Amino acid sequence: xxxxxxxxxxxxxxxxxxxxxxxxxxxxxxxxxxxxxxxxxxxxxxxxxxxxxxxxxxxxxxxxxxxxxxxxxxxxxxxxxxxxxxxxxxxxxxxxxxxxxxxxxxxxxxxxxxxxxxxxxxxxxxxxxxxxxxxxxxxxxxxxxxxxxxxxxxxxxxxxxxxxxxxxxxxxxxxxxxxxxxxxxxxxxxxxxxxxxxxxxxxxxxxxxxxxxxxxxxxxxxxxxxxxxxxxxxxxxxxxxxxxxxxxxxxxxxxxxxxxxxxxxxxxxxxxxxxxxxxxxxxxxxxxxxxxxxxxxxxxxxxxxxxxxxxxxxxxxxxxxxxxxxxxxxxxxxxxxxxxxxxxxxxxxxxxxxxxxxxxxxxxxxxxxxxxxxxxxxxxxxxxxxxxxxxxxxxxxxxxxxxxxxxxxxxxxxxxxxxxxxxxxxxxxxxxxxxxxxxxxxxxxxxxxxxxxxxxxxxxxxxxxxxx
Amino acid sequence: xxxxxxxxxxxxxxxxxxxxxxxxxxxxxxxxxxxxxxxxxxxxxxxxxxxxxxxxxxxxxxxxxxxxxxxxxxxxxxxxxxxxxxxxxxxxxxxxxxxxxxxxxxxxxxxxxxxxxxxxxxxxxxxxxxxxxxxxxxxxxxxxxxxxxxxxxxxxxxxxxxxxxxxxxxxxxxxxxxxxxxxxxxxxxxxxxxxxxxxxxxxxxxxxxxxxxxxxxxxxxxxxxxxxxxxxxxxxxxxxxxxxxxxxxxxxxxxxxxxxxxxxxxxxxxxxxxxxxxxxxxxxxxxxxxxxxxxxxxxxxxxxxxxxxxxxxxxxxxxxxxxxxxxxxxxxxxxxxxxxxxxxxxxxxxxxxxxxxxxxxxxxxxxxxxxxxxxxxxxxxxxxxxxxxxxxxxxxxxxxxxxxxxxxxxxxxxxxxxxxxxxxxxxxxxxxxxxxxxxxxxxxxxxxxxxxxxxxxxxxxxxxxxxxxxxxxxxxxxxxxx
Numbered sequence: 043x044x045x046x047x048x049x050x051x052x053x054x055x056x057x058x059x060x061x062x063x064x065x066x067x068x069x070x071x072x073x074x075x076x077x078x079x080x081x082x083x084x085x086x087x088x089x090x091x092x093x094x095x096x097x098x099x100x101x102x103x104x105x106x107x108x109x110x111x112x113x114x115x116x117x118x119x120x121x122x123x124x125x126x127x128x129x130x131x132x133x134x135x136x137x138x139x140x141x142x143x144x145x146x147x148x149x150x151x152x153x154x155x156x157x158x159x160x161x162x163x164x165x166x167x168x169x170x171x172x173x174x175x176x177x178x179x180x181x182x183x184x185x186x187x188x189x190x191x192x193x194x195x196x197x198x199x200x201x202x203x204x205x206x207x208x209x210x211x212x213x214x215x216x217x218x219x220x221x222x223x224x225x226x227x228x229x230x231x232x233x234x235x236x237x238x239x240x241x242x243x244x245x246x247x248x249x250x251x252x253x254x255x256x257x258x259x260x261x262x263x264x265x266x267x268x269x270x271x272x273x274x275x276x277x278x279x280x281x282x283x284x285x286x287x288x289x290x291x292x293x294x295x296x297x298x299x300x301x302x303x304x305x306x307x308x309x310x311x312x313x314x315x316x317x318x319x320x321x322x323x324x325x326x327x328x329x330x331x332x333x334x335x336x337x338x339x340x341x342x343x344x345x346x347x348x349x350x351x352x353x354x355x356x357x358x359x360x361x362x363x364x365x366x367x368x369x370x371x372x373x374x375x376x377x378x379x380x381x382x383x384x385x386x387x388x389x390x391x392x393x394x395x396x397x398x399x400x401x402x403x404x405x406x407x408x409x410x411x412x413x414x415x416x417x418x419x420x421x422x423x424x425x426x427x428x429x430x431x432x433x434x435x436x437x438x439x440x441x442x443x444x445x446x447x448x449x450x451x452x453x454x455x456x457x458x459x460x461x462x463x464x465x466x467x468x469x470x471x472x473x474x475x476x477x478x479x480x481x482x483x484x485x486x487x488x489x490x491x492x493x494x495x496x497x498x499x500x501x502x503x504x505x506x507x508x509x510x
Numbered sequence: 511x512x513x514x515x516x517x518x519x520x521x522x523x524x525x526x527x528x529x530x531x532x533x534x535x536x537x538x539x540x541x542x543x544x545x546x547x548x549x550x551x552x553x554x555x556x557x558x559x560x561x562x563x564x565x566x567x568x569x570x571x572x573x574x575x576x577x578x579x580x581x582x583x584x585x586x587x588x589x590x591x592x593x594x595x596x597x598x599x600x601x602x603x604x605x606x607x608x609x610x611x612x613x614x615x616x617x618x619x620x621x622x623x624x625x626x627x628x629x630x631x632x633x634x635x636x637x638x639x640x641x642x643x644x645x646x647x648x649x650x651x652x653x654x655x656x657x658x659x660x661x662x663x664x665x666x667x668x669x670x671x672x673x674x675x676x677x678x679x680x681x682x683x684x685x686x687x688x689x690x691x692x693x694x695x696x697x698x699x700x701x702x703x704x705x706x707x708x709x710x711x712x713x714x715x716x717x718x719x720x721x722x723x724x725x726x727x728x729x730x731x732x733x734x735x736x737x738x739x740x741x742x743x744x745x746x747x748x749x750x751x752x753x754x755x756x757x758x759x760x761x762x763x764x765x766x767x768x769x770x771x772x773x774x775x776x777x778x779x780x781x782x783x784x785x786x787x788x789x790x791x792x793x794x795x796x797x798x799x800x801x802x803x804x805x806x807x808x809x810x811x812x813x814x815x816x817x818x819x820x821x822x823x824x825x826x827x828x829x830x831x832x833x834x835x836x837x838x839x840x841x842x843x844x845x846x847x848x849x850x851x852x853x854x855x856x857x858x859x860x861x862x863x864x865x866x867x868x869x870x871x872x873x874x875x876x877x878x879x880x881x882x883x884x885x886x887x888x889x890x891x892x893x894x895x896x897x898x899x900x901x902x903x904x905x906x907x908x909x910x911x912x913x914x915x916x917x918x919x920x921x922x923x924x925x926x927x928x929x930x931x932x933x934x935x936x937x938x939x940x941x942x943x944x945x946x947x948x949x950x951x952x953x954x955x956x957x958x959x960x961x962x963x964x965x966x967x968x969x970x971x972x973x974x975x976x977x978x979x980x981x982x983x984x985x986x987x988x989x990x991x992x
Contacts, residue, residue, distance in 0.1 A: 044684075067683065067684035067685055082681070083668065088681060089681075
């Protein structure tokens with residue numbers, strides 16, 4: 043696909059990083075030469091300096107022949123303008139980032155009247171993600187596939203009895219579900235039957251949704267539905283605004299602490315159900331006065347990563363059940379979760395996931411970036427001429443780093459074992475380390491590249507250590 | 511440093527080199543040159559084994575960084591040159607390894623300087639191999655690797671940047687593999703066209719290939735002992751060669767623009783304009799200087815001046831006349847042209863016109879600053895503001911180039927040759943021109959130098975071809991420290 047990305051901020055970069063590769067031709071536009079230099083030195087993309095909203099520039103880049111234009115500059119208005127211009131110049135699909143809450147009500151108008159195909163709002167997506175987490179039980183539901191039939195859940199290994207210290211193949215619990223990925227000290231492992239579970243592991247279970255839910259509910263020591271009732275949000279930015287709205291709608295009690303008086307008044311006016319406290323979120327006395335220790339959850343959404351981290355840890359220390367911190371640098375997500383913070387959310391990763399899901403649309407029905415982008419879970423519809431059809435999985439030479447989690451055939455969910463044979467039209471949910479993506483594609487897409495490509499990959503695969 | 515992965519890429523590079531050797535093998539077989547065939551086959555064996563060994567070295571991780579990219583490019587050039595010298599030695603055509611290495615480096619860096627006096631006595635296969643090296647080195651051996659083995663990871667751009675000539679590399683498609691493929695397609699088409707054109711002027715087929723490789727790769731090896739002087743009465747050949755050298759000195763990205771129908775953009779390109787302008791001015795000045803003194807007719811004068819200017823300016827180094835006998839003014843102009851070279855993104859060597867353009871604008875800005883110290887005057891080339899990083903890079907390149915030239919001249923003067931010979935030998939190798947004045951003039955070649963000087967000049971050729979910084983970076987001790 044020919045893709046034009048305007049704006050090389052964090053989101054633009056993450057998006058380019060995810061998309062650039064043999065499947066897509068990515069051109070990136072920004073006014074900032076340094077941002078472009080950073081991208082072009084690390085990614086296989088074409089950099090163009092200039093204002094992406096300029097018709098002349100868009101035309102000279104051949105926007106008519108592009109398959110997609112994504113506008114992710116820092117300004118909402120510019121993004122909408124870029125998309126409008128691209129659409130009028132003949133680009134079939136356009137997507138924009140629009141983050142101002144005041145435009146949230148007119149998203150449908152943007153889509154219908156201004157012909158924007160997709161709009162992402164990182165703060166809204168982040169708020170939704172956190173809300174989903176707070177409103178669920180201990181083990182968190184991450185993603186649904188195949189129209190909700192298949193679910194992906196995250197469970198700490200210790201929460202399940204008789205799992206720690208044993209190889210996955212020996213564990214009786216995992217009859218109807220499958221461990222698709224293990225998260226171990228900052229690294230993602232795509233396990234095999236012989237992988238031994240360690241105490242600190244976080245397991246990612248996939249399978250028929252009811253089966254996984256039942257498994258967690260029946261066996262997990264901590265699996266009772268435990269919903270946070272009292273939530274304190276530190277910092278009153280956009281994400282906080284959206285989150286408070288969602289939580290209030292679900293009947294939770296919400297307390298927001300925000301320093302800026304004007305902002306406080308705005309929040310109080312817009313969110314009548316919430317208690318807005320005007321003060322410094324890092325002031326411990328204030329937090330204690332506001333009963334920090336009695337909260338079921340605190341969410342630190344201030345503008346500084348360090349503050350968020352410290353406040354979340356402080357919450358943990360005071361016995362708050364769930365602490366969530368916003369992190370603006372995606373690489374830090376794994377480290378921060380290791381420090382004992384229940385959930386570190388990164389708006390860029392969440393938004394990039396949403397955009398990639400929209401972009402891959404056709405072939406890959408659903409995709410999510412997990413673990414800071416190290417691995418992907420995707421739903422593929424098997425094409426009639428895919429190489430994997432008709433071969434027993436044990437003999438299909440599935441590379442290490444790839445696991446087929448579930449297969450949905452005519453509405454039924456299967457956990458594929460070694461003797462399973464894939465048919466055309468099956469929906470396959472696969473886990474894959476990001477760098478093994480080309481290998482996975484080889485199984486599902488008919489060969490179409492030249493001998494040189496084959497030689498290179500063939501050679502490259504031969505001596506490579508399997509788990510690094 | 512991820513040695514495993516560097517070794518792996520270098521192994522692939524050697525395998526490609528081994529595969530390319532089948533062409534001269536075929537030629538030697540056709541001409542019944544037994545010694546050469548054996549030499550080539552032995553070299554292919556060595557290349558194959560080394561290549562297979564290196565490409566199976568286990569790598570710690572599949573990630574390449576900028577440091578590895580630089581290592582790949584510089585080590586790649588050295589290793590490929592080393593192995594390119596093998597067939598010349600093993601076939602017995604060039605008994606001394608230092609001589610063979612000099613020829614191989616001279617070939618790959620498109621210098622065209624030769625230490626051989628009896629070129630015509632070489633087996634045809636070896637003769638062809640020497641010139642094929644020009645062709646491969648012209649557009650770049652790693653660009654070729656990028657084109658046919660499309661995955662060097664994302665580091666491909668770093669490799670491309672280090673190998674392609676000029677301050678700002680032209681990546682004109684989103685994926686580097688596609689850019690490399692387009693460049694090689696244009697390059698191949700231009701070469702094919704020129705082979706046919708040269709053949710049409712009455713040169714035999716094999717020699718047509720060799721001359722076209724030398725011209726389009728801006729190399730300068732010919733199949734004759736006296737460069738191209740023996741053919742200088744063949745007017746169509748002179749015109750075809752001069753034209754192909756000029757065409758090869760143009761940024762190949764501009765040909766892509768032409769194919770895309772962007773005429774205006776090409777015509778308004780300031781580097782192209784300056785390149786053509788300098789060529790025209792030099793031809794005019796030399797013609798006026800030569801007319802009546804060296805050549806009698808206007809036609810002959812302009813033809814000789816044009817040929818020699820194209821040859822030196824594009825750093826090819828073909829000589830249609832012994833220009834060492836020309837008046838000092840003409841020689842001075844040719845010497846100055848050695849420091850200019852062709853355009854960025856072409857196959858030519860030396861400083862490149864665009865660097866001259868940027869430097870001139872910087873100087874102009876400094877002069878303007880004397881009058882208006884507060885004036886904001888960005889350096890603008892082709893309507894685009896050059897970032898200060900690029901400007902600094904260009905200026906320091908120029909300074910370093912002059913410093914290396916001065917030091918190199920000093921080293922060569924130890925040979926006991928006169929200063930002009932020492933200076934032009936350094937300029938001709940550092941700038942990948944291949945021909946100088948005096949002891950290294952059109953008739954003399956580099957045969958008279960000692961083995962130490964030959965190795966030193968080989969180093970200068972590689973230094974010039976890779977545009978100084980990558981090779982110097984690899985030589986700095988910091989490069990190897992983690």
